[in-house]
Every structure is written in structure tokens, then in C-alpha cells.
Amino acid sequence: MDSGRLRKAPENFIDRGGVARVFAEARQGRRDFLRGAFAAAAAGAALPAAHAQAAAPADGDPDILNLPEHSRGLGQAVATDGYGKPSRYERNVQRRPSPGLTQTTQASVSFAPLQSLFGIVTPSGLHFERHHQGWWDIDPSRHRLMVNGMVKNAKVFTMDELMRLPSVSRFHFIECGANTGMEWGNVAVPTCQYTHGMLSCSEFTGVPLITLLELAGADLGNGRFVLAEGGDGSSMTRTIPMSMVRSGEVLVAYGQNGEMLRPEQGYPLRLVVPGVQGVSWVKYLRRVEVGDQPYGAKDETVHYVDLMPDGQHRQYTSIQECKSVVTTPSGGQQLLDKGFYNITGLAWSGRGKVKKVDVSVDGGRNWRTARLETPVLSKCLTRFNIDWVWDGKPAIIQSRATDDTGYVQPTYRQLRAVRGTRSIYHNNAIQSWLVEVSGEVKNVQLS
């Protein structure tokens, strides 16, 4: 295709007869016959393949024939690195800011590299970041959580005490309300890292908030709202509905993917509000107040309000509605060749489980239902995939998710018809990736 094209691994370069003979001879301990089998295979590979199949080099693959150093030497010692890191060949897989999006680095955002992730869990070091006033690494022995407001006794908890309480561990996605916000009017960014990367998913461990409210003797009837407040400079505040807290799904979390929260994610304590936009998952959580009215916080009045075509702002829009995106192949990528691909991506819903994901490769005219990988969990990322043989012609790849309430992810046309293009927040439209004849994939929006 071009000079960047890779030589594929020469699988199947021994024919069926050759394989049988290799195994038969090996059983008899006559391994010198292997050489003959290789020679036969090499001869066979010179013939044109009947169907799309990788060509084998004349003498065999040098990566097989010439044993590499790691097959001939001594490797590194245990605990060479007390906290292991990814392979150096994975160095391209990084969370990244979008240039020009913000003018400071402390009130900014970095996007998770969705195009390079598998399954549903976001490695903690690649979790997207959103900070309003910079991040901190807080001494957990000096961190306190206060519960006050409409309670019998205002309470203070140390981390030691919170970690003694019965814990739960649950997988949930967290998505910024402004994820895909740059794309409301038109295509603005090239890759799914930037279109959808304010999205991550972790196993969170912590204590249901309701446990702490009960310990404080909270008025769960009249106290219909809870204020969560951070302990950092911005001291972010957000209103949480008490009905969600009472259901037990809102957690005061200290654990993330088997270890403590990362500092960028609020170490040592953050709120987990499943299905709700990330701004409500208050980091460095220092205080929870029970009240009978919503709080009109800065991020509920000046930001995180959705501008409608009639000039009104929708306030307290918190649910992340059902959404999906194909991550492979996706914008900014280059397919290596024609032939088979496993189209794969992520689907999620703030209202429950993903029920179905459909995939189109013709820009939305025809759809096929994708396989859902397990587990399929409520308010959690779900991984889908589907077979695709690329014939080298232009294609437009889309995915469309349906959740267990029956809600179907809309097209841009359907979404804009109701909400216009100035909402900034809560863009859950179907994403389109154009595969060009060259194999280059581009972010596009359809008319």
C-alpha cells in the first residue's frame, strides 16, 4: 500500500501436509526433517495465493530464522522496578491534552487514549484528567471527611475509619459532561482520543455514602439533596439527589483498580456517582452536607448548564445518556491492508446496562448487531466487536447503542433537532469514521 506497510507474520507458511509431517517426525524424534518441511513451505509460498493470505519471504521470516537476543541471553531480575511500567514499545499510549482547548495547564483536561485500550478497564495512569485548579497529592493521614447539614450529629471521619467500614467494589464509567463537546457544530478534532477521551472506567472500592449519612442520623425524608465538596483549592461543589444516595449506589471511594485512587483522580477520597457526569464525582472529598434544596453551585449555574435554542439554559442536567464509539478503526489511524478486521468499541449508559450495539459500515443505511463482550454491567463501559472484511473501498463506520430502558443513541441530526448546536454538554450522537481508499481513517459528520 505504501512504504509504511508492515510485512505480516508468515503464519500458514507451512502447508497442511508439511505440518502433519513435522508433527509426525517430531514424535519420532527426527527433528532434522523439520528442515525439509521448511524448504517445502518456502517453495509453496512462492506460488500466488489463492485467497488473501500473507506472502512468506523466500527463505522464511528472519525474525524466526535468526534467533533474537532475548532467546539467547539472560533477562532482567525480579523487582527491577518495584512498580512495573508498560513496555517501552507502548510509549505512544499516553493521555494527552488537546492543544488550544485551555489557556492554562492547571484548569485543563487530558484525554484517555481510547484508540489503544482493550476491554473496559482504563489503566489508572491513563485515566482522563479534568482539574479546575491543579491536582494535589494529599497526605491521607491528615485528610478528613465531614458530614453535616440536616443530620442529628455532624460527624468527622478519618481515612483509617472509612477504610474499616464494610466496603464494596464496583465497575463504573466516568464521563465528563463536556465529552464530545467540541463536536456539537462540526468536526473539530482528529481522533477518538479527543472526540471521546474524557471517558474512563475503573473498579472503584469504597463505602456507600448512605452508611455515613445513617451514622450521622441524616434526615433522609426532608433532606432530598446532598452537597459534595472537595478539599482542594477549587473546593468543587455539586448537588447529588438523595434518592440516588439512598439506593446505595453512591460511594465514598478510596480504591481504584485494586490500589488507592491516583492523585489525579482525587487521592485519597472521591465521590462515585454512577451514570452521572464526572464533575459530580467530587475529588479530594472533604465534606457532605444534607439539605432540602439544590445548591446552585458554580458548576451548576455558570458551567455544566446546557444552552437550548430558545436561549434558556438547562440546569441540573446530570445523567450521561446512552452512547457508543468505535475505537478500532478510528480517526487518525491507517489500516494496514485489505482483508479482515475486528471492529471494536465502547458503549455505555448512565441509565443502566447496554442492551444492544449495532454497527454500520455504510454510513448508517444498514446495520448489523455487534457481539457484546462480558461483563455487561450497569453504568459501566461495555466492549463490543463485530467482524468486517475491508474490500478497499471507502466505508463509513458507525456504532449505535441501545440501553435497557429502550433508549436509542441518536444521530447528529436527531440530537440537533432538539438541542441545537450550542449546548456544549451531553453530546451523545453517533460517531462516524470515514475509511478512505488509502486506508486512512478520518473523523467526519454526515449531513
Added chain:
Amino acid sequence: MSSSRKALAALAIAVLSATAFAQGGYPGIGRDATAREVAAWDIDVRPDFKGLPPGSGSVARGQDVWEAKCASCHGVFGESNQVFNPIVGGTTAQDIETGRVAMLRRPDYPGRTTFMKLSSLSTLWDYINRAMPWNQPKSLSTDEVYAVTAYLLNLAEIVPADFTLSDRNIREVQQRLPNRNGMTLDHALWPGGAMPGRPTRPDVVASACMNNCAAEPKVASILPPFARNAHGNLAEQNRLVGPQRGVNTAGGAPVPVADAAPVPAATPRAAVAGGSASAAAAIGAIAQKNNCTACHAPDQRVVGPSWAEIAKKHEGKADYLAGKIRAGGAGVWGAIPMPPQTLADEDIRRIASWLAGGAAR
């Protein structure tokens, strides 16, 4: 111990633990907060002004505070768009009458200022009180928060220049906010069903059509070629193995995988005038600790000039730079002033001599 006594002892332990489990609650977890502790942290102010502490501040005093602590990011008149979105602008006297900002209905209007959106004055007061100034949050006194709020209200032409805002008149000012009637709860995006009388059905309805659904798809929007490399070379942002690679957007031929293998951690640059890599790290820590990095970065302009630019322009002038850090300045690098900085003298000297020596990294 006889076997019967052993059995009794075991029984006693069993009874004890059963009692402990049966007690309910979580003994030993948490304690009552003191009144002082609650007062120290319970600083939120609700839209009905519950939580607002008594106090007052004039527009004139607010202007003094503003110019000293706020203008470097927001501009003298709250209009600057260089660091944060503008606070003031886009509202009219008519809006103050109606409580709806008319400009918000115009799809062609480019930006939205704080006062175009603000529906509850408590929000502005609370936010200034808890999070401003940006690099020194919670450093303003209660009266200073009233004063800064009053100054902004005056800039937005909501109160006159001789106005003094207080806990006693703030409700009246609330009734003059240009967008006080601009919010709606008419949506189904609030979780938990706690907003009574609001719709429970989603506003956008789609269907899962499977065959012959849409007309021939036409591409309506795509990145223009000039923006191809705006996010950096995408070849370096994709894994080097798998079904596809990142597109080389930096120009030239795609990079073969063998050559694209990542370089190990950056090799330390040769020590040049100004110090070694570890000295640079120490300077970095000082800069971070003192919030210098909110405005200055190594190689690019943030709010102020980059370290590299400063080093180039003021080579060898450590005393001059130390003076600028202490006294602040404006006009050398642009309109946005740098306020006077209150670092330890030792830290100022180290930063200044590092900059004067080339800002080596």
C-alpha cells in the same frame, strides 16, 4: 484446663463475638464534629442565601482588590479572554428588566460571559469565596468577597459605582440579575427523580432501524487539511503493533515500525550555563510550589512568557529579574500584568539566577 472448661471458654468467645456482631452500627467509627470545625468548613451559600455570612463591601474597595489580585487573569474590567472566559459583557438594561439575556437567543453570538449565564447571585459570591484568587483560593476576607462581587456587579451595570453590597441588600440585587429567569429544569437529565413535576421521558428519541435506513450518506464536515497536524503527529499517538497505525500527519512518508520504536526516556541535555538537570528539577519544584507554573511554562507562552523567552531576553540579568519577580510588572511581554510575588528571598534569587543563566533543563 479440662476439656469441659475449654468448651465453656470457646462458648464464651462465641457468645461475645455474636454479641459484638449483633450490636449493629459501627462502634469506634467517626466522632461528632465540633461547632468550630463545622464553621471552618461549612462555607457554601445556597441560592436562597442560606449560609451567607454577614458583611459588606463597596464597589470602590472591590476595585482595589480586583486590580491587585484578579486583573492579572481576568483583565482590569473583567473582560479579558486571554486566560479565562470573560465575566462581564453581553447583557443589557432590558435584560435586567426581564431577567432573560436576549443575546442568548442569537445563535451567531460568539461567546457567553459569566453574567450572561448567572441566575443566582449566591453562586458568584460562593465561588469567589471558595476558589478565588485562582492561585490563592480562600485568601479573601468576607468583606473583600462582598467588595469584589460589588465591583463585578458594577462592571455589569447592575449596581451603581457608589454601591455597597451586604448580606442585607443582596436579595434585592438578585432581583436585578440579567439572567435570573434564564434557567429551566424542563428536562429528564436529573437523576433520581427528585425534581417533582419534571419530564421523565428523554427529549431526543431515535429508533434502531436496521436496513435501508438513511439516504446515501454525504460527508458534511471534515477537518480541513491545514488542521491535519494540529494535534501533533498522530503516528506517535497510536500503538506500534496491531491492526492499524497512526497516520503520519507530520509530512513525509509513514515511519516504518522499526524506526518508530520509541526512544528511551529523554537523554539528559548537556549541562549548560545555569546548572545541571537536578538543579533544573529543584527550580521546577520551587516554581510549582509558588504557583509560577500557573502562568509560565518551559517552552511555550501560557499567560506570561516562557522560561526560555525570559532567559533569552534577559541573559545575565539576575538582579533585574529578581526585582521583577518581587515587584511584578507589565508591558514587557504584553498587556497582562504580573502581580508582585511573595516568594522567599532565597527562592527568588535561585529562580532569577537560573533564568539569567539560560534556564537550562
